[in-house]
Amino acid sequence: MMHIKVPATSANMGPGFDSIGVALELYNHLWFEEIEQGVEIIVKKEHEIKIPTDKNNLIYKTMVDFFAETGNVMPGVRLIQKDDIPMVRGLGSSAACIVAGLLAANHMSGCHYSREQLAQIAAKIEGHPDNSNPALFGGMVVGALDHNEMRHVKLDLPKDLVFAIMVPDFPVSTEDSRKVLPDMYTKADAIFNASRAALLVASIYAGDYENLAMAMQDRIHQPYRSQLIPDMDRIFKAAKNYGALASYLSGAGSTLMAVLTDDKAEVFQQKMAAYLKAIPNEWQLTLLKPDTKGAQLIAE
């Protein structure tokens, strides 16, 4: 069988709304093979949201659309899916399924598309490239989408950075999370975000960690989405007290992210875990390194 592993992704990274994202060492897995006809889907890991095992399955739907678009006949397929990325938590689980579906369909139809072309398709399906780009390329990816074109640059993150995901027991759908955003922003807020997004990219490039606290501030989405994430602000404050360089809302939420260096990881993990235990809701804390390779197709 062929095996695809696709990393979790954390979009926005503070001010880079719908643009910047990072891949993390936490994966969804897909094994696939051609069968005579029809579709068989086996889900290896249950989540609180049931993953469809029929034609409504997102990986399968992506494959069907890919075959329809490329004018090829979709063969029968057996899919085995094991999703370790928490669902509906702002860690790119849907983008991971779309990327897995595209890679599987591309492989089955003879690998005619480059990864770059698949990134263009994935960004169009998602409507923004900040999850699909890092899922495909790994690292931190800055992207911009115009009607027919997506442009992107991958940045390698400094090796000593760690991402602490704090995943709550409640989901926040991207749809709901986008509904709370305003249609208009003030000039001051536009300048605030544009300057910080630029500072974030330049600081990562230069390895200037002192800048990150300011460079990861945001006024485009976090102030509006905080109503959906109880305790967001006090968790950010605690993360800072326990050694994080910066923190932000991962994607559309509900996961909160703290960024720190390896030397602070042990103390942060102990203190933050104790803090999260003492507040309402269940929060799972996991420290992850960035994924550097992006989705991989492996023959097994």
Ligand code: HSE
């Ligand atoms: N940039 C998107 C958002 C990511 O924050 O709404 C969610 O998929």
